Amino acid sequence: MIRFVPQHLARFSPWIKASALAESSFQLNMKIFIALCLVAVAFASEDALAEVLKSPKATLQLYSDYKAKEHIQYLNAEDRMRFRIFRKNAEFVAAANSVEDTAVFGLNFFSSMTEGEKNQYLGLNATGHLPNSDVMAVSAGYQGPAEKLWVNEGAVTMVKNQGSCGSCWTFGAVGGLETRYQQQSGKLRKFSEQEYLDCVYEGRKDGCKGGWPSDSYTYSKKNGGRLAADADYPYRGRDGSCQGGSKPDAMIASKISGYSDVRSGEFANIQALASGALSVAFEVTNYFQQYRGGIIRDNTCRGRPNHAVTSVGYTAKYVLVKNSWGATWGDNGFVKFGRGHGGCGLFDYSSFPTLSSTGKSDRNPSDPATKYTPSDDDGPAPRPDPQCVDKATNCTKDYCR
Secondary structure: OOOOOHHHHHHHOHHHHHHHOOOOHHHHHHHHHHHHHHHHHHOOOHHHHHHHHOOHHHHHHHHHHHHHHHOOOOOHHHHHHHHHHHHHHHHHHHHHHHHOOOEEEOOOHHHHOOHHHHHOOOOEOOOOOOOOOOOOOOOOOOOOOOOEEHHHHOOOEOOOEOOOOOOHHHHHHHHHHHHHHHHHHOOOOOEOHHHHHHHOOOOOOOHHHOEOHHHHHHHHHHOOOOOOEOOOOOOOOOOOOOOHHHOOOOOOOEEEEEEEEOOOOHHHHHHHHOOOOEEEEEOOOHHHHOEEEEEEOOOOOOOOOOEEEEEEEEOOOEEEEEOOEOOOOOEOOEEEEEOOOOHHHOOOOOEEEEEEEOOOOOOOOOOOEOOOOOOOOOOOOOOOOOOOOOOOOOOOHHHOO
């Protein structure tokens, strides 16, 4: 809920000031109450944010509400530093929305972070890795489905949050496994990122400092094709001692026998994505961090991947990607990358695990699938209806001081 002091309401609703002299105190308060609610609704547009940023006091109020929403507190000097970062990001969001016509950007938990803090939410270590080449042949005359969205088939688990541990590579790897195991076993399984985090680089480096997704598949292959379920080996957000040998193996119907790289380029990625999710890598920019919805086509990339995610489907207009920053980021934790665009390297480092059947049936219940359903439009995320009535309990005249 965005709140403003009365002297700034005139900018948004001039009629309040004009009628104030003729209105009773009660009527004036009611007018202000309505205006506050309408301003809060209108705030979703970039025009309203730009207007707020013209007023130092309104910007401070915006910052105060942001901290309350994100449940964060800063003290004295740090708070002033954080405010400067926040204001810079708010200006960035307003500017980005003023020129972008297919994606929407917004304030989120990244908006008061330093660059060092933001980098902790990445974790892809691309050292020694080059873009894939012709490592996977493309079938001549391939005719795949025009659209394949694994989220619509109950084959994608719910979005999780890696937190400030640079473990994105484990989430990309696990995401690349789940639909393929579901296709072979008939059961959707939420596998353990924590096993990969603890075990893949044990004794060599801290997995929260970064890694490479296909190293996870190599670890599983070397250990009998195994991987625990998240229920048995839950995510803790820090690298600990490997417990893979003491946790039940959830790879019941199939084992991980290795992995396949996907030939670089959009066509090969779409071909591979038609048969299951892919572990993919790309370059995160400020635009991506502040993404809120719609189809993103980022042209500010510098050419080096720094984040691993999971491609979970495609349409003629976009490739759908599941991120690991929680469901409050982006489009309920997902993002749409525009087709016919480089996607900041999205099609250059893809891979998926190869599975071999064990001949056994996985009789355990499936884990919950995400309830997210992507919208059909190719434009910005829906704007709030300006005619809607704000039902927030804290939208009261008490804020008019």
